[in-house]
Amino acid sequence: MKKNIMKVNLSKDAKYNLITIAAIIVVYAMCQIMIAAGMMSYLMKGLLVPFCYYSILAVSLNLTVGILGELSLGQAGFMCIGAFASAFFSKCTINLIPNTFIRFTLAIFVGALAAAIFGMFIGVAVLRLRGDYLAIVTLAFGEIIKNVLNTIFVGYDSKGFHFSLKDAASLKLQGDGTLIINGPQGITSTPQDTNFTVSTLLLIATFIIVANLINSRSGRAIMAIRDNRIAAEAMGIDVTKFRILAFTITAALAGVAGVLYAHNISSLNATPKNFGYNMSIMILVFVVLGGIGNIRGSIIASVILTLLPEYLRFLQDYRMLIYAIVLIIMMILNWNPTCIAWRKKYSLGSIFRKKTQGEV
Amino acid sequence: MKNCMRKIVGIGLTLSMIAALFAGCGKKADKASDGEKVFYIGGSGPLTGSYAAYGMGVKNGAELAVKEINEAGGINGVKIKFSYEDDEGDQEKAINAYNILKDKGMNIMMGTVTSGACAAVIEKTKQDGMFQITPSASSTDVLKYGNVFQVCFTDPNQGIASAKYIAETGLAKKVAIIYDSSDIYSSGIQATFKEEAQKQGLEIVADEAFTSDNKTDFSVQLQKAKDGGAELVFLPIYYQEASLILQQAASMDYKPIFFGCDGMDGILNVENFDTSLAEGVILLAPFAAVEGIDDQTTKFVKDYKAAYGELPNQFAADAYDAIYVIKAAIEESGATADMSIKELGDALKAAMLKIKVDGLTGKEMTWSSTGEVNKQPRVYKVVNGEYALAE
Secondary structure, eight states: OHHHHHHHTOOHHHHHHHHHHHHHHHHHHHHHHHHHTTOSOHHHHHHHHHHHHHHHHHHHHHIIIIIIOOOOOOHHHHHHHHHHHHHHHHHHHTTTOOOHHHHHHHHHHHHHHHHHHHHHHHHHHHTTSOSTHHHHHHHHHHHHHHHHHTTOEEEEETTEEEEESSOGGGGOOOTTOEEEEEGGGOBOOOOOOOOHHHHHHHHHHHHHHHHHHHTSHHHHHHHHHHHOHHHHHHTTOOHHHHHHHHHHHHHHHHHHHHHHHHHHSSOBOOOHHHHSHHHHHHHHHHHHHHOTTOHHHHHHHHHHHHHHHHHTGGGGGGHHHHHHHHHHHHHHHHHOHHHHHHHHHHOHHHHHHHHHHHHO | OHHHHHHHHHHHHHHHHHHHHHHHHHHHHHHHHSSSOOEEEEEEEOSSSTTHHHHHHHHHHHHHHHHHHHHTTOBTTBOEEEEEEEOTTOHHHHHHHHHHHHHHTOOEEEEOSSHHHHHHHHHHHHHHTOEEEESSOOOGGGGTTSOEEESSOOHHHHHHHHHHHHHHHTOOSEEEEEEETTOHHHHHHHHHHHHHHHHTTOEEEEEEEEOTTSOSOOHHHHHHHHHTTOSEEEEOSOHHHHHHHHHHHHHTTOOOEEEEOGGGTTGGGOTTOOGGGGTTOEEEESOOOOTTSOHHHHHHHHHHHHHHSSOOOHHHHHHHHHHHHHHHHHHHHTOOTTSOHHHHHHHHHHHHTTOOEEETTEEEEEEOTTSOEEOOOEEEEEETTEEEEOO
16 A cells, blocks of 8 residues: 555645545444444444534635635535525425435535525625625624524425415415425424435545645635735736635535535524534634644544533533633644644654654 | 655554544443443433523423432332433434433433424434433424323414413403514414414404514514504513513503413513513413412422522423323333333333323323323413412
8 A cells, every 4th residue: 555655656735635535434434343343332323424514514614714715604504505405305305206315415416506506696796805704794694594594484285385484374385285494493304314424425525625626726726816816816817716616615515514414413493503603613613723724634623523522521511611621722732833843842753753763 | 755654653543542432432331231220211401501491490300300209219119310411402412412311321211301402302212212201392393203292282282272261261352472483482382373363363463573683672573562552462482581571561661461381481580670570471381380389389399499499490390290200101001121222112102191190280191192291281470479370
């Protein structure tokens, strides 16, 4: 394996990415072995899918925050769109398309497309401007989406779709009708199509999409815009186009995470808890702690920070307090220059290197 | 070469760390499954966040009941173990809480407190065949599979019962509704109340909504009710918002009859709230902390105050009843603690249809196969700053 990599003489970036994908696959295989051997707790089993969709959210947000250099506070809003669009699709087609694989694949595309359309819409309007407008608009967008979805009532019967913004009674559904989106009660009994394998595949796909984009011509253009917009413009780069491109991909991938969320938990409603402002901030925290622009770091940070509150449960009410303190400590350890120097000096890697240096 | 080695070592270390982490969990799960067999009741509800008061009530009420039962020798001589996890009222967290409880060895689920979280957990209990009884998740969504039994009324039933009561007692002809359109509980009651009120010949002069993001100023809604000449304002909402509505109505000199449902319970304990404003408020609730209504309630209120230093709310009473309902179902079915989760679930489900329980929240409670409870609602009125039974 090692020799092969050397022979093909891959670039440094490609090697780095391959190692990350290999690591994801190895962890996936280990989890499957542990499930098969009955060694994994119910909590961990239940968290495997959330690990994946939080990672997807963080990786995709990293594209906007780290690579494009814009602040987006609406990641949960795009997730919400993806979740509702796909859950709506799955509920409508559950009888039409009995094959889970085809239905869920289509649902993923529906969720991604819906979120991408909204992302593009916002991007076209806002990304032409300079300054922090994207943060402001995405923040508002997330809150608006949540509230709008709480007032929508959609039902289906033999006469077709019925839509209302008032209440379920004004839909005037026939006897055979079903209520699909029930205002604040959201969408219930979405088929539980998500599983760990699909989630892992989507995580790898997300990683490949983002990593490839970064190493492509478009990616270099996007990073050039981040580093110096005027210089990039002078080089003939269509600044707005590339900014919209990066932001739309972020939104679409967040939509995919929403699809996984909606089909993992079969009861979906938009509350401040799951699709609110705090959720967007939490995803941003994953990105910042994992390292802005560092995709592998985003995945690791998402997993650790999703797991942490569950492992701190024994602290009861102090849980959230300790969680915040842990975040601060992690931030200092990760990014304080003194800590970085100290870490380099005493890290396991460097100790190992010193030993091998003698041999080589 | 060096670089590559370093990476491999790094990955190796990470993997071993992950393995250690996961293995740790595995061991914990094994430990819980052996040892002495008990009825392990797990509960979950919000202990943090804006619904924390409800989750705390359920926790305390259930713990009180478990303590009493264990002191009296348990169920058929078997002790109950009770464990409660925070779910923050969120679906995702509720699933995590459920899984944690299962890791600990839970074989009966008493939860969850909020409807949205409950709708997610029923999928899990359905898969596992676990017996589930909810103290307060009142939406009809949780009854979908018929695997959950409710101690509380469903939201639609509360709406219907309220409209009927208002019409039958002739409290008012013109009615206004102020409700939280972003809340499952509130909009659930509002929908059926409106329907039933029209059937009963009540005139709805204002049907005003607010959302959870915008719940401090109600002057617009109140003004509409006042302009419409409503004699009664129906408030199917929680007590925090209701207390603000009462204050704002008083400041605009509007004095209709205020009528609430079980979420209104707690209005007399709101901090910095002038309880004289709540004078005459009527609420349709299964329970209110009034000493002297009957022996059972008096004892419960006293014990609860002694243990936790505050008046129990309706959620505490629901949870207290839920534990006793579980006890009654176990006794009826003759279930034993060494049954598997599924066997126990099936046995208790069958027993639930046969039992009749006298609880704090209703006399002679029975259950239908859908999981809905049949009991008589009670109507309370605030008189001299205290609840009293309204006739």
